[in-house]
Amino acid sequence: MAHTDCAYCMIGENDELVGAFGIPVCDLPASRLILFKEQSHPGRCIVASKRHVDDISDLTEEESTAFMADVRHVAAALHKAFSPDKINFGAYGDTMHHLHFHLVPKYASDSFEFGDVFAMNPGRVTLTDGEYAELAKKIVDAL
Numbered sequence: 001m002a003h004t005d006c007a008y009c010m011i012g013e014n015d016e017l018v019g020a021f022g023i024p025v026c027d028l029p030a031s032r033l034i035l036f037k038e039q040s041h042p043g044r045c046i047v048a049s050k051r052h053v054d055d056i057s058d059l060t061e062e063e064s065t066a067f068m069a070d071v072r073h074v075a076a077a078l079h080k081a082f083s084p085d086k087i088n089f090g091a092y093g094d095t096m097h098h099l100h101f102h103l104v105p106k107y108a109s110d111s112f113e114f115g116d117v118f119a120m121n122p123g124r125v126t127l128t129d130g131e132y133a134e135l136a137k138k139i140v141d142a143l
């Protein structure tokens, strides 16, 4: 069931909610891929379940397997597209009760947060619409 106040549920119907922090890129079998607007870590994105559930344990075994396959697929694409030294994964959802994973590429050459926990939104790096489109294309081409 779609929740009208949920940014992830409203993708395609009301992109203003997700637009506060992200840009929808494409649909995957069990999820939606969203480019995170704050790009301190180039390629940072979100994989959000297509189904509104609070926690991964609320998915069925099959749904969970499909969702994690999408996460794995996107991680592989990020490695291919950006060659990070490591990808950090974060599933918090303390205030956003719709299952989503943050995929945060980390680069040893960039001391910002390398070897540390990534901030939810450090508010350091925003790009132009053209630059976001370029990043999104790079990820999609690597999927």
Ligand SMILES: [Zn+2]
Residues within 6 Å of the ligand: 003, 006, 007, 008, 009, 010, 051, 052, 053, 097, 098
């Ligand atoms: Zn939702």
